[in-house]
Structure formats: C-alpha cells, structure tokens
Amino acid sequence: MSLIPFTRWPDAFAERYRQAGYWLGKPLSHMLAVQAETQPEAIAVVCGERELSYAELDALSTNLAQRLANHGLGQGDRALVQLGNQAELYIVFFALLKAGIAPVNALFSHSRLELRAYAEQIRPRLLIASRLHPLFQNDDLFLAELQQLAGIDTALLHADGLAQRGLAAWLQPVAAGCDFAPTPADEVAFFQLSGGSTGTPKLIPRTHDDYYYSVRRSVELCGFDRDTRYLCALPAAHNFPLSSPGALGVFVAGGRVVLAADPGPASCFALIAAQQVNVAALVPPALSLWLQAAPGHEAELASLRLLQVGGARLPEAQARRIPVVLGCRLQQVFGMAEGLVNYTRLDDDDEHVYLTQGRPMSPDDEVKVVDRDGRPVAPGQVGALLTRGPYTIRGYFQSPEHNAQAFDAEGFYRSGDLVQLRADGYLVVVGRIKDQINRGGEKIAAEEVENLLMAHPAVTHAALVSMPDPGMGEKSCAFIVSRDPTLKAVALRKYLRGLGLADYKLPDRIEQVAALPMTAVGKVDKTRLRRRLAEQLTVTE
Known part of the structure; x- marks a missing residue:
C-alpha cells in the first residue's frame, strides 16, 4: 500500500528499469548528501548577495526537516509550496524530501484559483509561501481560506516578521527531536504541474526513482560537472529549469546554481559576467530579448558556452542566430513534466541542432507516432506522440477519468503533441492536439x-x-x-x-x-x- 496513492509501473517494467541501473533505490536527497560529504565548502547556490555552500544547503534543509518532524509532519503528508527564484526554494524542497513530505511547487505567477485547485487535490497539512506574493502580502484572509479549504494546520511564510511562523526561524538549528526519513525510493517524492488542456490543473506524481534517473541521465547528455555555472532565470519550480538538467542536475554534478529574478537581459547579462555563468536555459520569447540586447555586450557573455532552449518550438531563424549573436552552442530541449525528455546532442551537426527538437534521452524511452485511428505513421509523417519509459508516469494523481483518455491500454502516455519522427530517431514538433495556448x-x-x-x-x-x-x-x-x-x-x-x-x-x-x-x-x-x-x-x- 502506497503512502500516497499513484499509478505504479507494472512489475515487469519496474524490474527491468532496476536491472538496467536506471532506478537506484535512493531518495532524491541523496544527491545533496553526496556533495555535502565530498565537497562541503563548494558553493551550491548564489542568490543575490548570498552564497550557500553544499554543507550549508544540507544543514539548513536538515534543520527544517527536523522541526517539521518535531511538529508531527512526516511520511505520507503533503505540502503546498509557493516560493520564487530564491535559495529558500531549494532548502525547502530538500527539507521536505528528507522528511518524507510530498510537495507541489506552485509557480510564483500562480494566483488564487491555482492554489485552491492544488490544495483541494492534495489536501496539504503544510503551506510554505512568501509574504512577497500579493496573496499573502497584506493580510491573512487567503491563508485562512486555504486552511479552511484543505485542513492546513501548519503555515510558514518567508519574509514574515512573526517568529512563530516565519520560515527563517524554522531554518535555525534544533537541539534534539524526532527521527525523520524520506519516503521509499519507489514512492511519491513530490508532485509536478501539468500544462494540460483541461480546466482543472492535473498533478503529476514523481517518484524518487524515476525523477532521479531523469536528472542523472540529463547530466550525462548535457556534460554538467563541478565547473558548471548554471543560470536559473526561468521560474525555478518549472520542470525544465529544475531537472533538464536544471538546478537538480547541477547538484548531481556538484556545480553552482546562479539565481536570477527574471530572464530579462538587464538582470541576466551582468550576472553571467559576475558569476562566469557557462550554461543558461531559456524559452523562445526570452531568447528573442537576449538576441535583441546582446550586441555591445559581448564581454559580459564571454563565459557562456551552452544555451538550452525549450518550453516551446524554436524557429530555425532564431536557432541559427544563437552562435553568431550570443557566441555559444545551442541545445534544443523538448520535454514534458509527465516524463519524456528529448535533447539535441552536444556533438550533433547543424541540421539536427537547428531543425529538430532532439531525440529521447533514455535507451528505454519508447515512442510511437500514430494517426487518428491509432495506427503508426511512416517516418517523417505527422502524427500524435505517445510515449512510455522509466521516467514517464503511468497516471495523473487521483484522476481516473482523465487517465482513461491520456493513457492507452499499454501504458503509453498521449502527450497531445503533433510531431514528425525522423528515420534517425529525432523528433520535429509541429503542433498540438490539445486545446491549449x-x-x-x-x-x-x-x-x-x-x-x-x-x-x-x-x-x-x-x-x-x-x-x-x-x-x-x-x-x-x-x-x-x-x-x-x-x-x-x-x-x-x-x-x-x-x-x-x-x-x-x-x-x-x-x-x-x-x-x-x-x-x-x-x-x-x-x-x-x-x-x-x-x-x-x-x-x-
């Protein structure tokens, strides 16, 4: 019986993924423990004027996990978190993983409707949010509304002057307390957000095993290492800047995450120069701004070696301008919070880098492209994308009616994307079936x-x-x-x-x-x- 109900992979698939070495049986917090032991003084996160070493990130998250455990929270409990691009997001994330509490990380741009929907679905006991968000800025009316709606019994607010519920106070060391532990590796670690087309936001249960593999494999393909200086300018809770390879990939590799408030050139170019950033991730609209602003700023961008672009289809004309204008290599990323991630490879030729959205990253990613009747289309023909694999979920959280539509009888996820699958295994995204913008x-x-x-x-x-x-x-x-x-x-x-x-x-x-x-x-x-x-x-x- 699962601590949190979710659709498991069939036993035969789970065993195959374990035998292949994809699923290690380790919690996601393991990545932080490795770095805290092997290079404790190395800088993990740069947030404004603050720098957190791996030892400090580990200690602060442990402090919070211990206090939450002392407060009666632990395995099987859920949390609703809304923090912006700040170091506390990672501290809280690792603390909740360590304590066995499964969070859903709402984006800072989300408002009342989204937070209510998430709270109704996961019924969290814990809320961690920020006084800097308009919903929690001036009074506690919405906080009380959420508590009444979902039964939240503990609320911690970043930038709150009240010590008893200010997040800062809960990050301080605690002398003694209860034991705490992460959930088993094959259980739900946290929830991701779906960008689907239905009115009710769907939640994606990610296990330690599947998500940890996704991050590790991304690190291998993208060449992250201890020298990686990664600019996180997109919303940090998004799947792309979190795991493809994102901040978690940086932590696996032992590099450094540099947080930016937004992806605009005005805030990013100076950070790139000051922190010698060599990898960044953008969506196409932000890339457009960078391309417009870059002339005259070549010196600030000199350290940049790799720019990942994902989240939406990248026009070929824009793609070809990146090495010329920004002086760095392009890597296209096409993925989904439900699982499948595709990358162009670092040694790909121009045709693949500029004209495709990459190919699946795992040898056990299974991809089908089918017509309206579910029949496979010929290579290069447009069809609907279906996929399954060691890090692609088998069902949304407590959503049986939608799961019946989103997954076929063999467990393939219908992504809603219209793609061309080339004979060489690379995908070209041409549109969407789903009714979304x-x-x-x-x-x-x-x-x-x-x-x-x-x-x-x-x-x-x-x-x-x-x-x-x-x-x-x-x-x-x-x-x-x-x-x-x-x-x-x-x-x-x-x-x-x-x-x-x-x-x-x-x-x-x-x-x-x-x-x-x-x-x-x-x-x-x-x-x-x-x-x-x-x-x-x-x-x-």
Whole structure:
C-alpha cells in the first residue's frame, strides 16, 4: 500500500528499469548528501548577495526537516509550496524530501484559483509561501481560506516578521527531536504541474526513482560537472529549469546554481559576467530579448558556452542566430513534466541542432507516432506522440477519468503533441492536439479561461484560441457572445483578475461576436475562429 496513492509501473517494467541501473533505490536527497560529504565548502547556490555552500544547503534543509518532524509532519503528508527564484526554494524542497513530505511547487505567477485547485487535490497539512506574493502580502484572509479549504494546520511564510511562523526561524538549528526519513525510493517524492488542456490543473506524481534517473541521465547528455555555472532565470519550480538538467542536475554534478529574478537581459547579462555563468536555459520569447540586447555586450557573455532552449518550438531563424549573436552552442530541449525528455546532442551537426527538437534521452524511452485511428505513421509523417519509459508516469494523481483518455491500454502516455519522427530517431514538433495556448512556454488551458469568462453575468458564450505572436510564440484571443454590446475588454480582464486568475492567463485580445461558429456535432469550431483571427491580423498588418 502506497503512502500516497499513484499509478505504479507494472512489475515487469519496474524490474527491468532496476536491472538496467536506471532506478537506484535512493531518495532524491541523496544527491545533496553526496556533495555535502565530498565537497562541503563548494558553493551550491548564489542568490543575490548570498552564497550557500553544499554543507550549508544540507544543514539548513536538515534543520527544517527536523522541526517539521518535531511538529508531527512526516511520511505520507503533503505540502503546498509557493516560493520564487530564491535559495529558500531549494532548502525547502530538500527539507521536505528528507522528511518524507510530498510537495507541489506552485509557480510564483500562480494566483488564487491555482492554489485552491492544488490544495483541494492534495489536501496539504503544510503551506510554505512568501509574504512577497500579493496573496499573502497584506493580510491573512487567503491563508485562512486555504486552511479552511484543505485542513492546513501548519503555515510558514518567508519574509514574515512573526517568529512563530516565519520560515527563517524554522531554518535555525534544533537541539534534539524526532527521527525523520524520506519516503521509499519507489514512492511519491513530490508532485509536478501539468500544462494540460483541461480546466482543472492535473498533478503529476514523481517518484524518487524515476525523477532521479531523469536528472542523472540529463547530466550525462548535457556534460554538467563541478565547473558548471548554471543560470536559473526561468521560474525555478518549472520542470525544465529544475531537472533538464536544471538546478537538480547541477547538484548531481556538484556545480553552482546562479539565481536570477527574471530572464530579462538587464538582470541576466551582468550576472553571467559576475558569476562566469557557462550554461543558461531559456524559452523562445526570452531568447528573442537576449538576441535583441546582446550586441555591445559581448564581454559580459564571454563565459557562456551552452544555451538550452525549450518550453516551446524554436524557429530555425532564431536557432541559427544563437552562435553568431550570443557566441555559444545551442541545445534544443523538448520535454514534458509527465516524463519524456528529448535533447539535441552536444556533438550533433547543424541540421539536427537547428531543425529538430532532439531525440529521447533514455535507451528505454519508447515512442510511437500514430494517426487518428491509432495506427503508426511512416517516418517523417505527422502524427500524435505517445510515449512510455522509466521516467514517464503511468497516471495523473487521483484522476481516473482523465487517465482513461491520456493513457492507452499499454501504458503509453498521449502527450497531445503533433510531431514528425525522423528515420534517425529525432523528433520535429509541429503542433498540438490539445486545446491549449503555449504563451512563451506557459501553458494556458482554454477550458479554464472559458469557464471563468462565462461566469460573467453578461457573457453567454466564450471560446479561447491561440494567435501567433512574434515575441511570445502564441498569445490568446477570447471570442465572446455577450448580452451587453458595450462590455469592454478591460472590464473583462479586471473581472478575471478579481476571480484570482493568473495574469499570464488573461486573454491578450477579446473579440465580441454575435454567435460562435459550430461544427456539425455541435462543438465550437475553433478552426474557423483561428482562421477569422488570422484574416483580421493580416488586414491590420
């Protein structure tokens, strides 16, 4: 019986993965223990003016784990965490792993709706958040709302002046206490967030075994070592900057993570120079800003050797500019929080680096590309991507109805991506089946926004579709049918923000129409809406 229920890999697959050496039977906190023992004084994290050594990161996380255990929290409990790009995110993450508490790490951009949804699903006993976030900044109304909703009995707030619940106080050494231990390696270590297309956010249970393998294999392919200086400028809780190889890969390799508040050139270029950063990870919209700002800053970027780009499809023209403008090598990354990660290899030729999104990283990654009837397509033909493997989940957390759609009878995960699988095993991403908008790497579920729009008393129908954008890749346009012809876009955005919707999910454009076009089976015809939008944009250009 699992401490936290989740869909396990079938026994035959689990045994195969253990025999192959993918699953080591060790907790994720093992990576930190190795470095704290072998190079305790080496710097692990740079956060503003602060530097944390591996010994300090290990000690602070142990202090917190011990205090949580003394407070009655441990194996099988869950935590809701919302911290930004700060050293405390890693301290808390390792503390919870050590104590056997499974967290879901909400992004700092998430607001009321997302946090409520996560709390309802995992029923956390523990909340760790920040007074710097607007929801917790001025009063404790939302904190009380979460506590009542999910039964949270312990809340720790970063940057809180109240000692009894300030996170800083819980990081101090404790003289004695209860024993604590991580969950077994084949149990849930933490939850990742899905960027899926349904209105309710889905949670991804990741075990120590599968996630640790994903990180270790990424380190091998990306060449991380003790000399790696990794710039974490994307949201640190995101799967990409956390594990591909991300910060955890740096900790496995014994390198250094340099945290940036945001991926903008103004904050990143100086950090690269000051910390001699040699690896960075970006999504295409941030890359565009770097390419625009780089001329004249060659000296600041001189240490940069490798730039990873993922989160959204990278246009070939942008890809080819990276070595010329930024003076570094490009590595394309195409992955998903549910598992499968693809990389272009460091020794690939230009054709593969610029024109593909890489190939699966594990010898036991299984990939199928199929047509609408589930039949394999010929190499190079477009089809739907299905995958399974030693670090790809077999089911979302407590979501049987969705799992029936997302996984086939053989345990293959339907990613919702439309891809071409080349004869040499490399993937080219061409689109998505799922109804979601990829706004600069942030996935927006259309159904979620549509439901909130239709909650407005004047809105009778709504449909959210993507529209191309040179900076973000995609932005969103909401088509609405309203009882009030004078209803303004600014009023609707204010309404959605008042409901607690994150800013990046707010429609970038709102069009009021008399009626939404329908398909023959009575569904909103979003193809026609996208076509109409494309025609409008062409006229305005």
